[in-house]
Amino acid sequence: MTKKILAILLAMLMILSVVACRGGSETDPTSPPATDPGASEPGASEPEVTEPGASEPVADDYKIAIYTGTVSQGEEEYQAAQKMIAKYGADKIVHATYPDNFSSEVEQVIQGVLQLASDPAVKAIVFVQAVPGTAAAIDKVRETNPDMLFITGVVAEDPAVIAEKADVSMLVDELSMGVTIHTEAARMGATRLLHYSFPRHLGYTTISARRQIMIETCKDLGIEFMDVEAPDPTGDSGMSGAQQFIVEDVPKKLAEYGPDTAFFSTNCGLQEPLIREVLKGGGIYPQQCCPSPYHAYPAALNIDVTGHEGDVKFMLSAIQDKLLEAEQEERMSTWGVPANMLMLEAGVEYSIEFIEGVFTERNNRAALERAIAKVSEDYQAGEITLSNYITEDDTELDNFYLILAPFVDFSQPIE
Secondary structure, X not given: OOHHHHHHHHHHHHHHHHHHOOOOOOOOOOOOOOEOXXXXXXXXOOOOOOOOOOOOOOOOOXXXXXXXXXXXXXXXXXXXXXXXXXXXXXXXXXEEEOOOOHHHOHHHHHHHHHHHHOOOOEEEEEEEEEOOOHHHHHHHHHHHOOOOEEEEEEEOOOHHHHHHHOOEEEXXXXXXXXXXXXXXXXXXXXXXXXXXXXHHHHOOHHHHHHHHHHHHHHHHHOXXXXXXXXXXXXXXXXXXXXXXXXXXXXXHHHHHHOOOEEEEEOOHXXXXXXXXXXXXXXXXXXXXXXXXXXXXXXXXXXXXXXXXXXXXXXXXXXXXXXXXXOOOOOOEOOEOOOHHHHXXXXXXXXXXXXXXXXXXXXXXXXXXXXXXXXXHHHHOOOOOEEEEEEOOXXXXXXXXXXXXXXXOOOOOOOO
């Protein structure tokens, strides 16, 4: 598969990934308001127009704005924003949220960014997730404040477009997971991998392409690849019917093929029953469709996170305890850091160094690697791999970064 084809596929995947693992567009009544109290009111101050490249001393009271979804749309990044506020103070970090139904309220998304930028003390804005409307919002801000630093994570718009607008962008390297997931499964002792999906998902070019990469990887590793058609959660049986299929089918497959069978599903809603049944049957589960300690593991393992929201170390330790109890610590895994939290926190650390003059280039790979390493060290998540996005015409976007994190070895102590 050529780089050009992979680039096209990854661009399409970005649009799908923003909504694939989220709930509906209805607003959760328990979610926080669309804008946090710390954000300035629209029109509170009229920022002066500055010349591009102008350099002025940075006041000690500068602010960094964070723009995320609500808890119902993206709890990981929301909690990461709260963590940054706790770490640096509400006088340094301001946080606002875009609407839950962002895809149909793009103008509201843009207005939220303009409201943040209206505070002249705000020198950088970090978007996670960078939903549709981000590029237009950046353009609007730059009309009056061309020197604003923009960091975008979980980008949902065309990479080439965002690369021209934002200073630094980040995204999980989804297609490379077609190799890493199965390599991890092989390390765990898998001789067979079952790929649970359904025609609608397999009709997505990106999922189809990742599946083909998986097939080729399995062949190279000596693992048998098998497709299993699950009910579509959007079909007549709904999510409950699709989940019930997993509950019934996984034990059958483990009885038929044995415990050295690995399981993967393309659908987020099927992860919880899949984890639960693999744990019961002693199978292999290398990673969710969206790697994170928070994705399906808490519910599947009955872990109470009350009072520990955003505490990744607690979550990993709690997962480990459950796996040790079931003697499954060497046969189930995930990433040690939630990717969305990593992008947001690294974006804040990068912004601080830039604003304080530690480096002057708006896109500085070494500085981004330093910021990511700092966050990764906090989570003890291991070394993060960065690569640059390559467009369909083989152009490398030097400010658009793809991220891969290592798997957690639950057989080792979680410190």
